[in-house]
Amino acid sequence: MSNTVSALNGASAQGFATVTDMGLQGMITLRGDLSASKLKKAVKAAANGEMPKQGHISLGETGGTAWMSPDELLVMVPYTDVDAKLAAIGNGMGDAHHLAVNVSDARCMFSVSGEDARVREALAKLMPVDMSPEAFKVGQFRRSRMAQVPAAIWMIGDGEARVVCFRSVAQYVFDLLKGATAPGSEVRYYAD
Known part of the structure; x- marks a missing residue:
């Protein structure tokens, strides 16, 4: 290994x-409708923080979320938590249109x-x-x-x-x- x-x-x-x-940083690119309540809840659960305003970053205790573009966020979490956070985002979003990708490496x-x-x-x-x-x-x-x-x-x-x-x-x-x-x-x- x-x-x-x-x-x-x-x-x-x-x-x-x-x-x-x-050092190693967990990063997830999340694309979707940033005004959708499902996406806002998924981001809050994953990053332990609030949804950022345009051109801002919202930091929580163990992560953060940065506004990248009108339909894209960068969700930052501990490196070892990325897979679990991706699964949580997927579960939270359900069948709502979105793309969540681990870009940490x-x-x-x-x-x-x-x-x-x-x-x-x-x-x-x-x-x-x-x-x-x-x-x-x-x-x-x-x-x-x-x-x-x-x-x-x-x-x-x-x-x-x-x-x-x-x-x-x-x-x-x-x-x-x-x-x-x-x-x-x-x-x-x-x-x-």
Whole structure:
């Protein structure tokens, strides 16, 4: 039996902010009618949290749900619970039109942490997103591009962001983040 590991097996880099591979993360892509009561109940049961508003993420104690598009959510649960949560979503949805797929091993998650202004600065170097605290608040979720690849970001709190990307580009994204947080590369655009 093989030993399952994350894309970068816990790699981290320390610059003016810290970049860390978050390890194995359970992720389910759920598509369907986001206004349907069955889907809302299934999401609440699976992620232990509320349905997110457009462009936001809703975090619970053991998981979260991010709004990806008008008919798509990213449900995040502990890696070991994915199969059970998929079954629960399927049972909760019954014959209602939906698609729920385990994408855990196709994705990678990073944490970028440190001083809030420096974390925002590092991400702003790589993405066409206004990362100012007034424009990108804690709880907002954004899909965009990070240099040449798609990525999604959200602020966990002041001084910590999360980045999700495809596993196939994990090393590329890690290297981008490592370069963007390299000591001496501070732009100091955002006020401390």
